[in-house]
């Protein structure tokens with residue numbers, strides 16, 4: 001059995017094309033898209049439609065936290081003005097790019113369960129069993145890792161696959177192989193190349209490999225400008241473009257430092273982004 005896990009595409013269509021061509025040459029039995037197809041990147045609709053077109057080839061999907069950020073805008077109580085909205089404007093931009101149709105995102109399940117050749121469980125989630133925003137890192141302690149891969153009614157399976165942190169790894173704990181596929185569209189481990197996981201059942205056990213691929217990053221850069229994302233998505237898109245440039249995350253740190261003062265009106269969003277980027281460049 002040959003299994004592919006690919007996730008965190010984040011609207012990066014060029015990276016998705018390169019990864020897909022590589023995946024299809026390998027001829028896996030199953031492909032699971034581990035969430036975050038849309039948002040935090042310039043071409044969400046193209047990526048979503050492409051993944052949907054692959055469903056006829058048997059591709060499966062789980063729902064990431066970024067799908068949830070976009071789905072939120074289909075709810076009439078979600079504000080579409082005010083300081084909080086300005087911070088999340090990029091997700092609203094994605095929602096508009098999907099023409100307000102979130103039905104495909106809503107249809108994505110929290111987890112995918114498959115059966116291995118020996119009858120045991122294969123489980124794929126976006127982040128962890130706690131939620132699709134609770135990630136697993138290479139440095140997560142063993143105790144925490146155990147809590148993240150099981151629930152009282154769902155013991156840890158022999159193969160547990162995840163994404164979300166944009167930081168690929170392969171790790172064993174107890175009788176479980178934990179595979180984080182990294183990010184197709186927006187890696188955060190300092191390596192610009194697209195990342196996905198190939199997993200093979202061999203000699204009665206799982207063997208995993210992380211694949212890294214160069215792709216047309218200039219095309220994606222151009223997509224940030226030509227799609228209107230950079231102009232229309234609000235000041236935070238400058239942070240996302242810089243994440244793309246340096247293959248490191250900004251949004252979490254920016255939020256820690258500037259979310260409260262921005263919402264309180266102590267600093268404009270524009271200024272908060274400019275200052276943050278200047279501070280990072282000075283480091």
Ligand SMILES: [Mn+2]
Nearest residue numbers: 008036066164
């Ligand atoms: Mn993600």
